[in-house]
Amino acid sequence: MHPSLPPLDHAKSGLPVSVALAAICCACASSSAPPVSARPVDRPVVTAPRAEGDQPTQLTLPFEGTWIVGQGYHGSESHRGRAAYALDLVEVDADGRAHDGGGKRLQDWYGFGADVLAVADGVVVRAVDSFPDNRVMGTATNPNTVIVEHAEAEFSEYVHLQRGSLRVRAGDRVHRGDVLARCGNSGSQTPHLHWALLSSVDPIRTRPAVFSVYEVRDERGTWRRARGLPSSGDVIRPPSGPGADQSLDATIKNSIESPAEQGVATGPCCNPPSSVRK
Numbered sequence: 001m002h003p004s005l006p007p008l009d010h011a012k013s014g015l016p017v018s019v020a021l022a023a024i025c026c027a028c029a030s031s032s033a034p035p036v037s038a039r040p041v042d043r044p045v046v047t048a049p050r051a052e053g054d055q056p057t058q059l060t061l062p063f064e065g066t067w068i069v070g071q072g073y074h075g076s077e078s079h080r081g082r083a084a085y086a087l088d089l090v091e092v093d094a095d096g097r098a099h100d101g102g103g104k105r106l107q108d109w110y111g112f113g114a115d116v117l118a119v120a121d122g123v124v125v126r127a128v129d130s131f132p133d134n135r136v137m138g139t140a141t142n143p144n145t146v147i148v149e150h151a152e153a154e155f156s157e158y159v160h161l162q163r164g165s166l167r168v169r170a171g172d173r174v175h176r177g178d179v180l181a182r183c184g185n186s187g188s189q190t191p192h193l194h195w196a197l198l199s200s201v202d203p204i205r206t207r208p209a210v211f212s213v214y215e216v217r218d219e220r221g222t223w224r225r226a227r228g229l230p231s232s233g234d235v236i237r238p239p240s241g242p243g244a245d246q247s248l249d250a251t252i253k254n255s256i257e258s259p260a261e262q263g264v265a266t267g268p269c270c271n272p273p274s275s276v277r278k
């Protein structure tokens, strides 16, 4: 948990504290198994190991609004083995809460139903949305998943999607920022997005990722532009503030040319996410 971030409101929800972040992705590890109803890809996909730092694709965050990294790389709950390099992303409000009300209904969670966006241009190689969304803290079933191929041995994976929400099918070409589906609770206990960069689809094999540009909130509540990989507990959002009206490609270019962090917005706390659903 970020040291300055108010705790998620689990006292109010009645959910155990351990639910707060650590246990949100109990089924992520099992998501590494090929879904039984996955549509076959329409052509062979090239998978191969990539050296660390060898990432030809520029990545942006897969959401709008403000989210927290609930479980990062090598998370003790489920990000181990071939699933080690994955992020569990949870939408939060201005006070850092992940849900309104008691948190016992899926609709209480701000992230449930939030748009999930393509992190880069590519081609969909897996699209599964036949599995139901679990009730909160229910027994996990299989997760709905989208996988997009960006380059040789470079794929992005989006897991726990809402049943019936997919806007893409295997073989579709997508562009950065396109809505792929909605965040859900299939194969999970609480709504969140499990996201990873993959070097292999079958079997699923995650690899370290670098985001070209995003913003992270520091302990004083100041948003700063960053490049790289957010860590567990980081509160993050897409670029905003000065320059945010530029095209995203221009923002990425500027970020690459000026990699030093820049203060971009200040305030006592984060802005309310744009896609809060109560």
Ligand SMILES: [Zn+2]
Pocket: 025, 028, 029, 071, 078, 079, 086, 087, 088, 194, 195
């Ligand atoms: Zn996960």
